[in-house]
Structures are given as structure tokens and as C-alpha cells.
Amino acid sequence: MTPIHLRNTGNNSTWSPQYDLIDSNSEDQHFVVEMDNDGQAHLRFGDGELGIKPAANTHFQATYRVGNGLAGNISAEAISYIVFHDVFNSGSTLQPHQPFPAIGGTAPEPLSQVKLYAPHLSHEKLERAITADDYAQLVMQHFPTKVQQATATLRWTGSRYEVWVTVDPFNKETVDRKLLQNITTDLEKYRRIGHDVIVQRAAYVCLDIAMRVDVKFDYLRGHVKAALLDIFSNRILPDGRRGFFHPDNLTFGQGIALSQIVAQASTVPGVESVSITKLERLFAGDNQEIEAGFLPIASSEIARLDNNPNFPENGKFTLDLRGGR
Template identity: 30%
Template sequence: TGNRGSADPRHRQRLRLLPGSAGATAGVDPLSGDSYVRVRWRRDDALTRAYCFRARGDDGTTRDDLSGFWGNLVEIRQGEVVHASYHPPGTTLPGVRTYSRGADGSARLELADDEPLLYQQLDLPAGLIESDVAPMSTLSAMVSSGGVDEPWHEVISLVHSKGQDPDYAVETDERGRSDVIFGDGTNGRALADDAIVHLRLQTGYGPDGNLGADRLTSFDAAANPSLTALRNPFDITDGEAPKDPAEALREIPEAFRARQLRAVTLCDYAKAAMEVDGVAKAAARYTWAGSFRCVHLAVDPVGTDALTPTLRAAVEEALAPRRLLGEELRILGPRWVPLAIAVRVCARPEVWAADLRAVIEEELSAGVTSDGRLGFFHPDSWTFGQALRASELFGRIHAIPGVDQVVALTIRRHDAPTPGAVEEDGEVTLAADEIILVEGDPDQRERGYIDIDVQGGRG
């Protein structure tokens, strides 16, 4: 209206411009010659009320400063900024933080208990809810290795990360403690042996950042010398406390809380079988029995290669109530694939050839070594569809003290219809219900064997 009494400073709205050049274009009015900037904002930010920029007042004068259009607003987040560096395991310098290594090559570092990690506010597109968007923390990571600094990226899980992806995941438990997990070289890149991880994160408690409009007036000028003034034109209300664990459990879909009591897919049959004590792995496939569909379920027992009648009955009892009507269930043992392997190694000059041969036989056996480790072909080390790569055998043999080099290695199926062999860069591939078998029993070579030829050495 142009009258001061009708002004309402609370009528404010944030507008997010379209990205890039689509958000703003400059021009010149051909009539007045005045310069102007035309702005375009997101459809989600459509104006909720009419704003008047020019009006004639009661005194007859025209005012053009009734509403303001402010640009270049900067979004800031509440929280104390923390910088921390984590060094490789074994670093003994006082006050230095270290990360830990897993047996699979993955790495994990723990944030301090007094550093509750803050998470970013979710920017939800139209039509989406919170569960549709992955949460993202305020943590960023820089990894230094070999004199090179490289930024790594946060993902919700490393399951979908490839072996060379510089990804990490953040896990925060119900007590507010956070861990940062790096990959193992298969799911996400593994940290190098000399890697130092530099973190920047914001810590605090979400609701502490909630503030009414125009309440933020002071700041640390020494830490921000480029700032002359600071204000918050909008209410800050999106600071949230971590969700209570009991509330989160109540909101989980019932299907994820309940134990599924039906087998619809082949994966369902296999999962149900693995719930039975004594079953290490299971694999299922469909066959056609002429007038109905049949599910062939192959069961890999724990610690043995024989499916006992007792275990078969237990699996049948567990799956009978779950199978679909019209499907027949047949429970079988795995299809064993015996291998014929020939290896020729060169022993070091100071090693007795006969002793080295005995050590190699033990390392590649289907039993347990003298120091309690599983032999290379122990039944619990192999499961359905698991391929054998020649490089795996090379690595196990080369790790044996006294082996100078592996001269030759051939691998083939003992029952193959043609005498094929796998060379150094090859592998033995298996069907979904097949498992490798190498018992090494000279009286039962049809159950897989290894011929070892040791050259060089003493005696």
C-alpha cells in the first residue's frame, strides 16, 4: 500500500534459482535503457503470496522500495568444525589417531565419543519421502598416499562400490558413535599401506542450531576477517535430534521385521535351507518334471562332503511348510567336481626336497595344517559355483617357505570328457550346484588328486 503501518517484515520467502545460466539472464530495457536481470526459480518455490514492489501512497507519491529482492544468500550449517588425521596401524607417536585393518584388507576408523557427527538436511525432490534419499553426513575425507592427496566420496554402502572406487561409508549407531569404513579392494578401494586419512566434519546436536529470524547478529570476526556483517533472514527450524531407536524400529516396514515363512524364489529356498543347523550353503534350480515344476535344492553340509539322511530330513521338514503349491521339492547333495592337478616347483638350495613336498601336500590338502589353518581344498573353503583360479594356487604355493618358484601348473576336471587343462592365467568354472573336490587320497584318485614334483633343493 505504500504505508509504513501495513508493512509486515515476516512475509519472506526463500527462492532457489535454476542451475547454471537458466537461473539468471541480464538484459537492457529498450525503452528506458535501464539494465535488468531476469531470474527464474524452481517450481517447488512458487510464490505463496503476492509481493508489491511499487505503489502510490496516500500522499500521492510513488514508492518503489516496498519489497526487497536479495541475492547471493549463503547457506550455513550449525556445528563445530573438527579436523582430524588418522595414521596407519602401528603408528606409536603420542596423540596420533590410527585406524584399524580387517583381515580382508578393509579399514575402519572411530570418531571420538565427544564428536557427535552431524548429518546434512535432506533436500527432498517433489514426491519423495525421507526413506527414498540416502542420508549424507557432514564429513569429508582426503587420503594422502605416496605424496598424493585425493578426495574420497561418501556412499550409503560399499556393496555397490567397485574395486577401484575411492568410496567410504559412515556408520552411526544408536548411541551417536560413528565409524568410517573403507573398502577391501573388491567393494571399494582399499587404503594403501602408507595411507593417512584427513577428515573434516561438523559435530554438535541438531536442535541447538534452531534460531528465530534476525537473531543471529554477532560472529567471530577474528576467524572470519572477510565478513563485515551477518544476519539470518529466515527462521531456522530444521535442526533435528537423532531419531530414537525405539521409534525407528516402529517405523520399519512390517515385512522387514517379520520372518518370511514362504519360499517364492530360488533364493528363498536357499536362504531357508541355510537356517537349518549343519548346512553351510545351499543352491536351488528349477527343472521340469513333465507336468509340474520341480525345485532341486543342493545342500552343502558343514565340515563334510556327505549329505546324511538326518540332515536331509531336517531340511525337508524346514522347507515343507514354505514351498509353493504345485512345486515339488527334491533335496540333493552337491555335484562334486574332482580335479586332477599337476604342479612342479623348484626348491631353494638349502631345503630338503622331500620335506618341502610334505609341506606342500599339507598346505594343499582337504584337512587342517599342523598350525590349525584350513588346507587349501578344505570342504569349508569351497561352496557352490565357486571358481578356482590358477593364480590362487600360485599364491598359496609361493607363500610356502623354501619354494623358489612354481615351474608349471596344470588343472583339469578328472571326469572331463576331453583332456583339457587350465593354464596359469585360466580358471575352472562351475555350475551353480557344483563344488570343487580335491581329497588327495591316493587310493581314491577319482575324488580329486594333486601330483607334486619338487625339483632342486637338497637330497
């Protein structure tokens, strides 16, 4: 039964329908229409705080429109005559013509079905932040083209909770200050009372990797070296592929497996065999990663290897090529 409007017959004031009264104040003449399974409409008014509470014995005049659900989807040419509410000029002749079938009529949704599905609607679009994961999901929902991954943790300071939100941006290692500020402002609308939100850059772990490669006798070492440096770069390659250490290939908690590196190197034409001689955090010393076959990265950290001689602190990749010509 929609739309519906009410008029107070005592003072001729108009009352407007709303989906709910949550945003109504004590001066708003609002009401809510609630339908039952029998198709009967029940009107719910405010309590004096969320919408005005009507005085006792107030009389309303309702104006509304009704539909007939699926029965209203009549076929083409089904309407053959018209009945007018007022007297029509008898000197004119009208011939109704309905070339297309009626569409859009739907059956009312049973209340049992509403109760079954309604609780799940809140999961489709997050509109509040209670847990740490809620903050990370809100960042991903509102900044899908700028942030490829986000994590959040709750920390108790002794007097209140702080929510530390860590951001991993697209196409670059570090997130700019403007994006951090935009995310902080956005989360302010959804944060739980008592939570202080702190948005920060990810902690990058720079790597030190060394590789020995035996080159087949009929391949030039220089060509093989150039191909390996491309594959293990942080750039977009000429064919559109991303280098192994491109920022969009690595995110929070993603460790580096020795087998992955060997498999990538083995795809280069001219490579006969590969062995990894160093796999560790830069300047951290040997932590037995080669023996374990895996370099772990913490959940709030991201691996990084730029292999830029001008900025050696951002990771180093060393090649020792033997054989070939």
C-alpha cells in the first residue's frame, strides 16, 4: 500500500510516511506503514522523541493507492472499456487501446521470509565498525581503487581502545599522506564510541636474496641475466606482466617461498639449474630461511625488494651466473 499520506482533520496538517523513525526528531510529523500477511496496513507513529506523538482522539484522513500484485500483469489488449468517476461529455467517443502487456506487479513478501532474510542484509553493506576486521572491511569498501589490502588491530592502552589500521596501496610501496587522512576522516563516521582510530603505513620488510644460476652452453649470460632481472623486478614488464616483487604481488603476511623463486627462474630460456644462496631480511643475518625453504612475513608486514643501487636499503637481489658464453 504505497504511497500513503495522512492529513490531520483537526488542524489540516500533513503527516509524511517514512521507512523508519530513527532519523525523525520530536517535531517531525512522520509515521511508518507496516503490512501484515493479510495485506492490512498498520500505522506506527512516533513516541515524542523519534517523531511527534499524536494526541488522543486525533482524526486523520488517509490518501493512498492500492495494487493487486501479480493479477495486475494483464496481457495486451485486455482493457476494453473505461469507467469514469465523474460524468463524461457524452458528445465524445473514446476507444481504449492497450498494445503492450502490463509488467511490474509482484506478490507481497511473506513476513516469515522477511524475518529469514532481513538479518543478512546488514552483511552486504557494512555501516558500522565494532570489531577490528570491520575497520579493514570499511577501508576496502570505500577505497577499492586505491587500497589493495588493509588490516586492523585493537590495542588496549589502559584507559581506552586504539584501532590501528594499516593500509597497502595499489601500484606503490608507500601510501601518501593525503590518502591516510581521507581514510581517517571516512572511518570517523563509522567508529565505535570509545575507539580511537589511527591509520598508518604498512611496515615493509626489505629482502636480501642471492641466486646462483648455471647457464646452458649455447646461451649468452648477458641475455639470461637481463631476463632474470626483469622477472625478479618490481616493475611492469613490456609484455604487461608484473615483476615478482611488484608491489601489487605482495601484501600483508605474504611470505616468500624458496620454491617460488626457483620455479620463476627456471622459466627463463637458457637456465640449466638454479640454487638460492641467500634468502633473508636485509641486514638481519642468516635466520635459517634457506634450510626451512621459506621466509616468513608477519601479518602487519609486507615484503619489499626494489634492487635499486641508488637505494640499497630497499632490498638487494644478487645474481651469480656461470657457464654459457
